[in-house]
Amino acid sequence: MLAAADAATWRERDAELISPAYHRYSDLVVESAEGAHLHTVDGRDVLDFGCGIGVTNLGHRHPAVVAAVHAQVDRLWHTSVTAFHPQMIEAAAALVSVTPPSLDQVFLTNSGAEAIEGAMKLARRSTGRSEIIAFVGGFHGRTYGALSLTASKAAYRRGMGPLLPGVHHIRYPYCFRYCSHPSDEVCHLVEQELALLFATTTAPDTVAAIVVEPVQGEGGYVVPPAPFMPMLRRICDEHGILLVADEVQSGFGRTGKMFAVDHTLVEPDIMCLAKALGNGMPIAAMVAGHRVMSAFHEGEHGTTYGGNPVACAAAVAVIETMTRDHIPERADRLGRRVMERARAWQTDVPALADVRGLGLMIGLEFMQGGAPATRLVDRISTNALAHGLLVLSCGIDGNVIRLIPPLTIPEAELDAGLDILEAAIREEAA
Numbered sequence: 001m002l003a004a005a006d007a008a009t010w011r012e013r014d015a016e017l018i019s020p021a022y023h024r025y026s027d028l029v030v031e032s033a034e035g036a037h038l039h040t041v042d043g044r045d046v047l048d049f050g051c052g053i054g055v056t057n058l059g060h061r062h063p064a065v066v067a068a069v070h071a072q073v074d075r076l077w078h079t080s081v082t083a084f085h086p087q088m089i090e091a092a093a094a095l096v097s098v099t100p101p102s103l104d105q106v107f108l109t110n111s112g113a114e115a116i117e118g119a120m121k122l123a124r125r126s127t128g129r130s131e132i133i134a135f136v137g138g139f140h141g142r143t144y145g146a147l148s149l150t151a152s153k154a155a156y157r158r159g160m161g162p163l164l165p166g167v168h169h170i171r172y173p174y175c176f177r178y179c180s181h182p183s184d185e186v187c188h189l190v191e192q193e194l195a196l197l198f199a200t201t202t203a204p205d206t207v208a209a210i211v212v213e214p215v216q217g218e219g220g221y222v223v224p225p226a227p228f229m230p231m232l233r234r235i236c237d238e239h240g241i242l243l244v245a246d247e248v249q250s251g252f253g254r255t256g257k258m259f260a261v262d263h264t265l266v267e268p269d270i271m272c273l274a275k276a277l278g279n280g281m282p283i284a285a286m287v288a289g290h291r292v293m294s295a296f297h298e299g300e301h302g303t304t305y306g307g308n309p310v311a312c313a314a315a316v317a318v319i320e321t322m323t324r325d326h327i328p329e330r331a332d333r334l335g336r337r338v339m340e341r342a343r344a345w346q347t348d349v350p351a352l353a354d355v356r357g358l359g360l361m362i363g364l365e366f367m368q369g370g371a372p373a374t375r376l377v378d379r380i381s382t383n384a385l386a387h388g389l390l391v392l393s394c395g396i397d398g399n400v401i402r403l404i405p406p407l408t409i410p411e412a413e414l415d416a417g418l419d420i421l422e423a424a425i426r427e428e429a430a
């Protein structure tokens with residue numbers, strides 16, 4: 001075991017031993033965490049408004065999840081597909097009790113990207129078609145299939161090609177960026193993009209799936225206009241295309257409902273879930289209806305660790321806690337409060353060009369001189385961190401601050417974090 005060390009020494013060891021591929025949002029070296037607090041090796045106590053990128057929705061080390069994990073570790077850790085085990089079935093039952101009613105069968109994996117891979121294979125297998133439509137600004141992971149859908153930063157793809165053939169990108173209804181229509185007018189951007197794609201590039205009867213984030217995450221915390229998801233559902237139904245909702249980041253209470261699609265009344269054909277499902281234990285899922293899922297025959301898809309009993313026990317505890325404690329409703333209430341406060345900052349901080357969000361999935365987009373204010377966002381994040389608040393950026397240009405505190409955060413801590421953020425914004429944007 002390496003000797004205890006200060007933060008700088010750990011970072012030096014990291015540089016020697018760990019692949020440089022990892023992008024780190026901060027230089028914190030964290031040794032423990034609880035609730036909304038990160039504790040570093042050099043004694044700092046930092047408020048966490050990033051949740052390990054939307055994962056610890058119940059806060060770090062939520063007691064119900066800790067207890068479930070401890071109990072399971074003492075009983076059974078692993079079987080893979082050598083046997084059945086009750087925890088996998090319990091996790092699936094818990095999941096389908098909260099997903100839209102038509103989604104009733106589950107394939108468990110370890111990561112969001114693997115859930116996306118599974119969904120791509122299932123969509124092709126079930127429709128017998130090859131083409132897949134995804135969105136500019138979308139993030140779906142970095143394995144080859146998922147990366148072929150991901151289009152939020154060219155750096156993720158540079159030098160990695162050729163990627164999977166048969167993937168087409170159209171623009172997301174990111175009206176703040178792409179549209180000039182008045183905000184109360186219906187946006188036709190995506191209908192036009194699809195019509196053009198179908199007419200020029202790939203006919204609708206060649207398309208297996210449209211893969212969409214119901215709220216775009218990494219691409220800038222973009223909340224689409226309300227008619228968007230119903231319009232996609234209609235077009236998919238018209239042409240026999242499967243609608244795949246990537247709720248890896250927007251799921252599990254984050255948007256003020258259990259899932260972002262619950263705001264739209266649209267039932268996707270396949271849902272991909274990960275991140276907050278295990279509140280930090282690695283577990284993810286692809287959920288579909290029987291009819292679609294039955295396209296996979298025995299042995300055609302699989303995983304060694306997916307559905308691991310300990311991760312499944314965590315997932316059951318997460319879903320039970322979220323339901324019992326009305327966590328999505330709490331996210332909705334706190335989110336409205338954060339949005340109201342952030343919108344008030346706009347009156348005297350012109351660089352804060354857009355405040356948008358659903359529940360506690362909130363994006364603050366900064367512009368200066370008509371251009372994305374990427375450096376300003378870096379300065380604000382650095383300033384906030386110096387005063388004890390970790391916030392993460394996102395967006396195609398990195399000019400959006402995303403606010404994703406734990407959904408369980410005490411209101412006083414939420415306010416304390418917002419005080420730090422407001423001071424940082426005022427100081428840096430002045």
Ligand SMILES: Cc1ncc(COP(=O)(O)O)c(C=O)c1O
Nearest residue numbers: 111112113139140141217248249
């Ligand atoms: C919407 C979305 N889909 C998929 C993924 C990939 O998940 P993972 O990093 O667990 O592979 C992410 C990760 O940030 C995501 O935000």
